[in-house]
Amino acid sequence: MLQIEGLTMRYPTGDLALDNVDLTVERGQVIALIGPSGAGKSTLIRCVNRLVEPTAGSIRLGDIDIVRMGRTSLRRTRRRLGMIFQEYALVERLSVMENVLSGRLGYVGFWRSYLRRYPQSDIDEAFRLLERVGLDHMVDKRADALSGGQRQRVGIARALMQNPDILLVDEPTASLDPKTSRQIMRLITGLCRERGLGAIINIHDVPLAMQFVERIVGLRAGEIVYDGPPSGLDDAHLTEIYGEEDWSGTRAADREEEADAAKADAALKVAARVDLPEMKKVAAS
Amino acid sequence: MSIAAAAPQAAPRQWRKPPFIRDPRLRYAIYVGALIYLVIGIGSVNFNWDRMVAGLDRGIAFVAAFLAPDFTTRWTDISKGLLESLTMTLIATVFGVILSIPVALGAARNLAPWPIYAVCRSIIAVSRAFQEVVIAIVFVAMFGFGPFAGAMTLAFATIGFLGKLLAEDIEDIDRDQVEAIRATGSSWFQLLNYAIQPQVAPRFIGLCVYRLDINFRESAVIGIVGAGGIGATLNTALGRYEYDSAAAILLSIIVIVFIAEYSSGFIRRRFL
Numbered sequence: 001m002l003q004i005e006g007l008t009m010r011y012p013t014g015d016l017a018l019d020n021v022d023l024t025v026e027r028g029q030v031i032a033l034i035g036p037s038g039a040g041k042s043t044l045i046r047c048v049n050r051l052v053e054p055t056a057g058s059i060r061l062g063d064i065d066i067v068r069m070g071r072t073s074l075r076r077t078r079r080r081l082g083m084i085f086q087e088y089a090l091v092e093r094l095s096v097m098e099n100v101l102s103g104r105l106g107y108v109g110f111w112r113s114y115l116r117r118y119p120q121s122d123i124d125e126a127f128r129l130l131e132r133v134g135l136d137h138m139v140d141k142r143a144d145a146l147s148g149g150q151r152q153r154v155g156i157a158r159a160l161m162q163n164p165d166i167l168l169v170d171e172p173t174a175s176l177d178p179k180t181s182r183q184i185m186r187l188i189t190g191l192c193r194e195r196g197l198g199a200i201i202n203i204h205d206v207p208l209a210m211q212f213v214e215r216i217v218g219l220r221a222g223e224i225v226y227d228g229p230p231s232g233l234d235d236a237h238l239t240e241i242y243g244e245e246d247w248s249g250t251r252a253a254d255r256e257e258e259a260d261a262a263k264a265d266a267a268l269k270v271a272a273r274v275d276l277p278e279m280k281k282v283a284a285s
Numbered sequence: 286m287s288i289a290a291a292a293p294q295a296a297p298r299q300w301r302k303p304p305f306i307r308d309p310r311l312r313y314a315i316y317v318g319a320l321i322y323l324v325i326g327i328g329s330v331n332f333n334w335d336r337m338v339a340g341l342d343r344g345i346a347f348v349a350a351f352l353a354p355d356f357t358t359r360w361t362d363i364s365k366g367l368l369e370s371l372t373m374t375l376i377a378t379v380f381g382v383i384l385s386i387p388v389a390l391g392a393a394r395n396l397a398p399w400p401i402y403a404v405c406r407s408i409i410a411v412s413r414a415f416q417e418v419v420i421a422i423v424f425v426a427m428f429g430f431g432p433f434a435g436a437m438t439l440a441f442a443t444i445g446f447l448g449k450l451l452a453e454d455i456e457d458i459d460r461d462q463v464e465a466i467r468a469t470g471s472s473w474f475q476l477l478n479y480a481i482q483p484q485v486a487p488r489f490i491g492l493c494v495y496r497l498d499i500n501f502r503e504s505a506v507i508g509i510v511g512a513g514g515i516g517a518t519l520n521t522a523l524g525r526y527e528y529d530s531a532a533a534i535l536l537s538i539i540v541i542v543f544i545a546e547y548s549s550g551f552i553r554r555r556f557l
Contacts, residue, residue: 049468051464051467051468075470075471075472076470077470078467078468078469078470079469079470081468083465083468085461085464085465087461089461089462089464089465090462090465091462091465091466091479091480091483091484092459092462092483092484093483093484093486093487094479094483098479102466102469102471102479103469104469105466105469105470105471105472105475105479106469106470106471107470110472110474110475110478113471113475113478113479114474114475114478155465158465158469162469162470168468
């Protein structure tokens with residue numbers, strides 16, 4: 001689906017953020033991208049939708065190369081790449097609904113968006129998504145009146161409004177408490193499964209990543225140093241990615257997490273039951 | 286804890302905030318130099334006590350007139366002047382605001398490419414370089430006496446004022462929100478409407494109301510150089526030594542500025 005080849009990014013200051021990165025995301029595959037701060041995780045996903053211009057390499061979405069694209073086709077392609085941000089990046093003074101509808105900006109003309117007269121199908125979809133993320137009672141609240149977890153849910157709904165093929169997720173849980181972090185990760189990975197979306201999730205929290213995704217990519221100083229399943233990620237790999245450190249804490253936390261996860265699993269099953277009609281609708285379409 | 290307790294009691298270490306100028310000789314040279322300059326400066330001012338005493342009478346007459354302002358004798362002139370000033374102010378503010386928006390967008394470094402940035406910054410610099418009175422003198426010479434020259438002056442000054450402050454506000458916006466809207470595949474105008482406008486709107490509205498207020502006060506000043514409005518009326522009253530009418534004019538200006546002040550506070554609270 002998404003094929004990154006020889007991606008290199010050098011900032012004007014001379015810092016090499018990405019060094020010849022090759023990465024392929026299959027359709028519907030969710031990848032966690034881990035690595036220390038400054039390893040180039042954010043730069044990598046920002047190169048994919050060209051919020052950052054890469055220096056060299058190619059990024060193919062299907063059979064088109066995003067790197068060599070003109071402005072108009074870039075706009076059209078960005079619609080297929082939903083993005084979720086660390087600090088939510090909601091437009092603070094706009095309402096929840098306006099923020100969610102802004103996901104359709106790539107599809108509607110200027111006057112429609114200016115007058116907030118979106119097509120009925122977009123409005124239906126926005127309500128459906130808000131219901132799915134549990135915020136349908138807050139439609140007209142301003143984004144700055146929401147809590148962190150709620151804001152991130154709006155961010156997720158906005159990204160999904162684009163009807164994307166791939167989600168680019170930048171540290172979705174870094175500003176959230178541990179419980180909300182898990183809920184948000186569960187929501188993102190769950191939605192990816194429902195809709196068959198691929199995703200690249202930048203994440204600091206290694207145990208959290210291991211709990212929720214099937215493939216982990218470790219980035220260090222702009223190079224990929226690990227690519228494999230969470231089960232294959234051992235202390236030696238973590239040392240290679242992050243540098244020398246006592247990793248036993250992570251693994252202990254890992255075990256606690258498993259106990260936690262068992263509890264969470266039960267909750268998930270309840271949630272799944274609640275979501276069942278929704279899932280059926282998705283399956284039917 | 287235990288290490289600190291075990292260590293022998295050392296003499297307390299001194300700390301003082303490092304001085305702003307490190308070299309003490311330079312530091313004291315600057316202090317002494319500034320003092321000498323101040324003394325010489327005060328010495329160079331010519332106090333003409335006789336003139337001041339002579340003027341005191343006129344000053345007292347003027348202040349006394351405030352206790353008995355005369356609104357009635359020249360009321361038609363005053364009301365006409367006030368109305369002209371308000372019209373001039375409103376028109377100038379509306380046109381100034383409309384013209385300042387594109388200038389501000391072009392003068393924001395995070396939106397405009399370098400050549401457009403340079404052009405828009407120059408427009409702002411030219412507009413801000415000249416005081417309203419100077420511009421008014423030029424425009425009165427170009428368009429003749431009257432409120433048209435005044436309105437042009439105020440609109441021109443508004444472009445520089447709002448252009449600069451709005452551009453700076455745009456440069457200070459949260460980049461994440463812009464990035465997020467850009468990532469949806471929005472067009473440039475949609476980006477303006479969704480990511481930038483909501484962030485700068487409250488301050489922009491506040492600045493517009495503030496500029497309306499400034500423009501009204503300036504309209505009184507530029508009237509004195511012939512650009513119409515209440516300033517012209519004030520100038521006439523002062524020329525005729527009608528201090529009671531002048532006092533009435535000044536009191537009217539104060540009342541209107543007060544009203545503008547309170548309503549601007551109200552409007553800002555409403556939109557923030």
